[in-house]
Amino acid sequence: xxxxxxxxxxxxxxxxxxxxxxxxxxxxxxxxxxxxxxxxxxxxxxxxxxxxxxxxxxxxxxxxxxxxxxxxxxxxxxxxxxxxxxxxxxxxxxxxxxxxxxxxxxxxxxxxxxxxxxxxxxxxxxxxxxxxxxxxxxxxxxxxxxxxxxxxxxxxxxxxxxxxxxxxxxxxxxxxxxxxxxxxxxxxxxxxxxxxxxxxxxxxxxxxxxxxxxxxxxxxxxxxxxxxxxxxxxxxxxxxxxxxxxxxxxxxxxxxxxxxxxxxxxxxxxxxxxxxxxxxxxxxxxxxxxx
Numbered sequence: 602x603x604x605x606x607x608x609x610x611x612x613x614x615x616x617x618x619x620x621x622x623x624x625x626x627x628x629x630x631x632x633x634x635x636x637x638x639x640x641x642x643x644x645x646x647x648x649x650x651x652x653x654x655x656x657x658x659x660x661x662x663x664x665x666x667x668x669x670x671x672x673x674x675x676x677x678x679x680x681x682x683x684x685x686x687x688x689x690x691x692x693x694x695x696x697x698x699x700x701x702x703x704x705x706x707x708x709x710x711x712x713x714x715x716x717x718x719x720x721x722x723x724x725x726x727x728x729x730x731x732x733x734x735x736x737x738x739x740x741x742x743x744x745x746x747x748x749x750x751x752x753x754x755x756x757x758x759x760x761x762x763x764x765x766x767x768x769x770x771x772x773x774x775x776x777x778x779x780x781x782x783x784x785x786x787x788x789x790x791x792x793x794x795x796x797x798x799x800x801x802x803x804x805x806x807x808x809x810x811x812x813x814x815x816x817x818x819x820x821x822x823x824x825x826x827x828x829x830x831x832x833x834x835x836x837x838x839x840x841x842x843x844x845x846x847x848x849x850x851x852x853x854x855x856x857x858x859x860x861x862x863x864x865x866x867x868x869x870x871x872x873x874x875x876x877x878x879x880x881x882x883x884x885x886x887x888x889x890x891x892x
Contacts (some may be wrong), residue, residue: 603884604826605631605651606663606843608835609642609649610799612853615872616730618741620656627877628658631884639663639820641813643770643839645710648750650675665705666797666807666839667816668769679819680707681811683765687791691806692757694787695773698780704757705770711754718751719743721774721803728800728837730871731855770833771806778802797839801871805839814842834879836860836871851879 607613607628615621628638641663642649649662660696662671670678683691701717702709712718722742727733760766775781783806788796790795793809813835821828832848833840836856844850844863852864853875861867866883870874 611836619747623874668811
């Protein structure tokens with residue numbers, strides 16, 4: 602058995618943020634052959650399941666870059682939150698540079714500024730689909746925003762008062778590179794954090810143990826699968842850890858060049874159903890090389 606881990610934005614979904622027919626059929630064929638498929642995304646569970654539900658794909662999920670793992674029934678298996686003490690240090694680092702951020706929690710994703718939340722969504726869509734028109738980007742971002750997966754709260758401190766709440770990720774955004782760089786330097790001084798990126802102007806901040814690579818390793822172990830028998834497909838910097846751990850690593854045709862150099866193979870773009878191409882052409886590569 603092999604395990605296939607697939608990123609979502611810029612990988613599984615097209616610039617319209619939908620799973621293509623070819624990708625859906627390739628995943629179904631892989632599962633029929635006995636392969637397990639898990640979606641590994643920076644998205645929250647609520648947002649990821651909506652897109653998969655539209656495609657009628659009920660797959661296990663690695664959410665929020667590995668901060669949460671859910672099984673095929675979408676029941677929570679594990680979670681790795683950011684401790685509150687670390688969160689307050691992250692908050693100080695970002696506010697010192699006047700950087701907007703959103704908080705991903707066990708109760709959903711929260712923003713304290715609706716206008717900036719929409720700009721973040723546009724940036725994520727554009728990064729995953731650099732050839733998309735402004736109209737395409739606007740419509741796709743508006744669609745995500747209207748799903749209601751990002752909730753408004755006027756003060757993040759109110760979240761900290763909720764009993765049992767877990768903080769999974771802080772998504773920070775600024776169009777000023779100097780502010781982002783300064784924040785990274787401050788964040789490096791905070792113990793046990795992982796700082797990555799999924800778009801041109803953002804920072805994804807999680808517990809150091811909440812990364813896609815660690816989550817892939819944990820998911821494989823839970824299902825008695827060797828990492829050598831895994832395939833990972835991704836396009837961005839928050840995919841690096843799982844591309845490095847997987848037995849077969851595949852970068853999307855629309856991925857950054859640096860990501861392509863890390864991967865063993867490069868497939869077609871997300872708008873060309875690159876996931877389907879990878880599954881159909883590279884899944885048996887290890888078996889073939891051993892023949």
